[in-house]
Structure formats: structure tokens, C-alpha cells
Amino acid sequence: MDILVSVADLKVSNQTEHVLVTHALGSCIGVAIYDPQARVGGLLHFMLPDSSLDPGRALENPCMFADTGIPRLFRECYNLGAKKYRLQVKVAGGSQVLGGQEHFQIGRRNYAAMRKIFLKNNVLIDNEDVGGCKARTLFLELASGRTWVKTTSQEIIQL
Amino acid sequence: MSLIPQILRSLKNLPPFPMVAQRALLLVNKAEVSIQELVDVVKFDPAITANILRIANSAYFGLRREIHSLNQALLLLGTQELLKIIIASGATRLFGNAAPGYFAEQQGLWRHSVSCALMADLLARELTLAEGNLCFTAGILHDIGKVVLSLFVDQKFAQIMEVVEVQGEPFHKAEKIVLGVDHAEIGGEMARIWDFPDRLRQVIKHHHLNHPESLGDEMVLLIYLADLLVLMFGQNLGREGLAYAAYPEVLNRFNLKERDLEKFLLHFGSLWDDAQVFFGLLGNDHGLQCAHRG
Ligand SMILES: [Fe+2]
Ligand SMILES: [Fe+2]
Numbered sequence: 536m537d538i539l540v541s542v543a544d545l546k547v548s549n550q551t552e553h554v555l556v557t558h559a560l561g562s563c564i565g566v567a568i569y570d571p572q573a574r575v576g577g578l579l580h581f582m583l584p585d586s587s588l589d590p591g592r593a594l595e596n597p598c599m600f601a602d603t604g605i606p607r608l609f610r611e612c613y614n615l616g617a618k619k620y621r622l623q624v625k626v627a628g629g630s631q632v633l634g635g636q637e638h639f640q641i642g643r644r645n646y647a648a649m650r651k652i653f654l655k656n657n658v659l660i661d662n663e664d665v666g667g668c669k670a671r672t673l674f675l676e677l678a679s680g681r682t683w684v685k686t687t688s689q690e691i692i693q694l
Numbered sequence: 695m696s697l698i699p700q701i702l703r704s705l706k707n708l709p710p711f712p713m714v715a716q717r718a719l720l721l722v723n724k725a726e727v728s729i730q731e732l733v734d735v736v737k738f739d740p741a742i743t744a745n746i747l748r749i750a751n752s753a754y755f756g757l758r759r760e761i762h763s764l765n766q767a768l769l770l771l772g773t774q775e776l777l778k779i780i781i782a783s784g785a786t787r788l789f790g791n792a793a794p795g796y797f798a799e800q801q802g803l804w805r806h807s808v809s810c811a812l813m814a815d816l817l818a819r820e821l822t823l824a825e826g827n828l829c830f831t832a833g834i835l836h837d838i839g840k841v842v843l844s845l846f847v848d849q850k851f852a853q854i855m856e857v858v859e860v861q862g863e864p865f866h867k868a869e870k871i872v873l874g875v876d877h878a879e880i881g882g883e884m885a886r887i888w889d890f891p892d893r894l895r896q897v898i899k900h901h902h903l904n905h906p907e908s909l910g911d912e913m914v915l916l917i918y919l920a921d922l923l924v925l926m927f928g929q930n931l932g933r934e935g936l937a938y939a940a941y942p943e944v945l946n947r948f949n950l951k952e953r954d955l956e957k958f959l960l961h962f963g964s965l966w967d968d969a970q971v972f973f974g975l976l977g978n979d980h981g982l983q984c985a986h987r988g
Pocket of ligand 2 (some may be wrong): 836837987
């Protein structure tokens with residue numbers, strides 16, 4: 536059963552029949568984490584790099600921003616029994632429009648903000664499909680931990 | 695081997711522009727509109743009053759009182775808001791068919807067009823544009839050329855995508871290279887056939903900023919920016935993804951920084967759930983029920 540993760544949203548699960556899915560990432564980033572032993576996984580779809588843009592909004596919905604959404608994703612998976620050292624981390628999204636080298640860089644800034652948070656917390660990314668101008672839908676299958684991306688041109692990429 | 699003759703021939707079979715939207719268009723930006731004028735517009739389509747009431751009562755407008763009549767809606771929302779609903783509702787007819795050249799989903803083009811209209815509306819308010827009232831409509835109709843060009847793009851999709859990937863061209867330029875014409879030009883042609891107001895036709899024709907003079911036209915720039923922000927936001931993305939050219943001139947013109955763009959996206963993200971009621975307009979024609987009062 537597909538469990539939909541909307542924009543600025545996260546879902547966690549330990550039900551093996553669940554597939555977490557988030558549709559059509561543009562400059563947003565999808566973060567999928569999975570503990571193969573506990574069979575616990577979570578998927579976050581965050582929109583913007585930094586909650587200092589609007590702290591009030593971040594309180595209402597932490598999933599809007601990388602710096603408030605990512606810690607929450609990990610915490611909710613720990614609550615279901617996941618252990619940090621076992622977590623597999625896969626990310627997708629962060630696209631850019633063409634020629635936006637100096638402007639329109641929200642995709643890249645989202646990615647940079649996420650890397651900074653991972654670095655500070657000693658989290659390694661196992662695999663990623665980021666950047667470029669593709670639109671991606673990200674899937675995480677709870678039974679297996681299999682994570683994959685489908686682009687709008689129907690290409691499938693295993694992560 | 696140009697497809698232009700074939701494409702132009704398909705314009706001959708263009709359906710008429712929906713009467714209700716046509717009449718409503720003439721009232722946009724008019725200083726005073728009477729309730730009788732509005733009644734005269736909506737009487738051409740009995741479904742429209744129901745749509746108006748549903749949207750007016752949705753969480754998107756967040757009114758405290760339940761609205762039961764056109765008259766009440768006019769009082770509480772104001773003429774220009776009401777006209778936006780009427781135009782969106784009237785235009786759905788044009789979006790009934792899938793546009794497989796551009797979108798994998800049946801309602802992809804409609805959803806993209808509504809998203810762009812809502813974003814344009816938001817930007818027009820933030821940037822206090824003189825022609826602000828027309829921006830929502832321009833957003834709904836900016837990609838109307840895709841309705842006609844879709845089948846041709848679908849036929850040549852691999853070739854067009856190759857130009858995007860190998861030469862790094864934005865998708866609309868690749869359309870022009872492969873087909874000899876792009877959806878903005880075709881849209882401009884449709885606007886001429888349908889006798890749209892000049893300003894609207896110009897925005898449709900130039901929304902990809904493929905004409906140097908368009909860089910000086912604020913409404914064109916605003917629709918361009920709305921389109922681009924909607925792609926960045928994601929969700930109803932087309933097969934071309936974000937293969938869209940970035941023009942930093944737009945930021946200078948409106949005196950915007952990257953952080954302003956982030957704020958627009960944040961704002962848009964906050965109204966996203968409530969705005970779903972607009973997407974539902976298309977489903978109505980096929981008898982789908984939408985939730986009343988979000
Ligand atoms: Fe376009
Ligand atoms: Fe568009």
C-alpha cells in the first residue's frame with residue numbers, strides 16, 4: 536500500500552506492506568532512511584534550507600525546512616525502534632532550472648543545508664540522485680528497504 | 695522537415711473559447727461591475743454558480759460565514775475574486791483532454807496551469823503590480839498552446855528531449871528547433887483567433903521571454919517567474935522536468951533576492967492544501983464530487 540508524503544511532510548512506518556512515496560520533487564529534497572534490522576523507515580519531503588526564514592512557520596510545520604525536518608525524521612524513526620548506526624540514508628531531488636548558476640539556486644542550497652546537518656551529526660549518505668533538471672518521484676519499500684526514483688520521463692533509478 | 699503546416703491546420707479545428715470565460719474576461723479590470731452584469735455572465739453555464747459557491751466556501755478563502763448566493767459571494771469576496779473563479783471554472787473545458795506530449799497524468803496541464811495562476815496571483819499581490827487582476831487569468835491560460843501542440847510534441851518527444859540533453863537547450867527552444875514552432879507562439883496564435891485582449895495575448899506569446907522586448911514587460915516577467923517558481927515547487931511537473939531557462943534580469947526588475955524567492959515558495963506551500971479546491975473544478979464536468987468546505 537502506498538503511503539503518500541506530501542510537500543513539507545514526513546511519514547514513518549514499520550509496516551512491511553507499506554511503500555512510502557513522495558511525488559514530483561522539483562528543488563525540494565526527499566530523504567529516505569531505513570533500518571533493515573528493525574524494518575523501520577521514514578521519508579521526508581522538505582522544501583527550503585533554513586528555518587530562520589520564518590521560525591513561526593517552522594514551529595507549525597517543521598517539515599518545511601531541512602534544519603527542522605531532518606532531526607524530526609530521525610527522531611520519529613528512533614521512536615519506532617530504529618538505531619542510528621544501522622540506518623541507510625538515500626536522498627533525491629534538489630533540481631535546478633537551466634543556467635541558474637548564480638540565481639534560482641534553491642535546489643543546490645537545499646542540498647548544501649542537508650549535507651551540513653548530516654556532517655555535524657556524523658550521518659553518511661549511502662546513495663543519492665540529485666541536481667540536474669529532472670523531476671523525481673521517490674519510493675521507499677518498507678519490506679525490503681529498496682529505494683528508487685522514477686523521473687517524469689519514466690526512467691527508474693535504484694538507489 | 696517542418697511540421698508547421700500540419701500544426702497550423704490543427705488550429706482550424708480549434709473549439710470556440712468558452713463563452714462564460716470570454717464574457718468574464720471583458721469584466722476583469724473594469725472599475726465597477728454590477729451584480730446584473732455577473733448574473734448575465736454566469737447564466738450561460740448553470741454549473742458555474744455551484745462552483746463559485748463551493749470555492750467561495752472553501753478553506754482557501756477562509757470566510758466565517760457560509761455563502762448561499764452569488765450576491766453574497768460578490769459582497770464578501772469582491773468582483774475581481776469572483777471573476778477569477780468564473781474564468782477558472784469556464785476555462786476547464788479547454789483542459790478536459792490529457793496533454794500527453796507534456797504530462798504523464800491526465801490532468802497534468804490543468805493542474806500546472808492552476809498552480810501557475812495561484813502563484814501569479816500571490817506574486818501580483820506581493821509585488822503590487824498595476825495589472826494584478828489579470829495575472830491569475832494569464833496564469834491559467836499561459837500554456838494554452840500546449841493543448842494544440844501536445845500531440846506533435848508526443849510524436850517527436852525523443853528528438854526534442856535529445857536537443858534538451860545534448861545541447862542543453864530549454865524545452866520550449868527544443869520544441870522550436872524540432873517542430874519549427876513552440877507552444878508559446880501557438881498559444882499567441884490561439885489568443886488571436888479567440889480575440890483575447892491584447893495584453894493577455896502578449897503574455898501568452900512571450901511567457902518564455904524568447905523576445906528581447908518581453909524583458910521590459912512586467913506582467914510577462916511576473917508570469918515567467920510564477921511558472922518558474924511552480925516548477926521549483928514541484929508536484930505537477932511535466933515530462934520536461936525543470937528544463938527551463940533562468941533569466942536573472944527578472945530578479946533585478948522586481949528588486950528580488952534569492953531569499954524573497956524562498957519566501958514566495960513558503961507562502962505558496964502554506965496555501966497549497968487549501969488551493970486543492972481549484973484543481974477539483976476540472977473533475978466536476980465528469981461528475982466527480984469534491985469536498986465541501988475544506
Ligand atoms: Fe510555457
Ligand atoms: Fe508553464
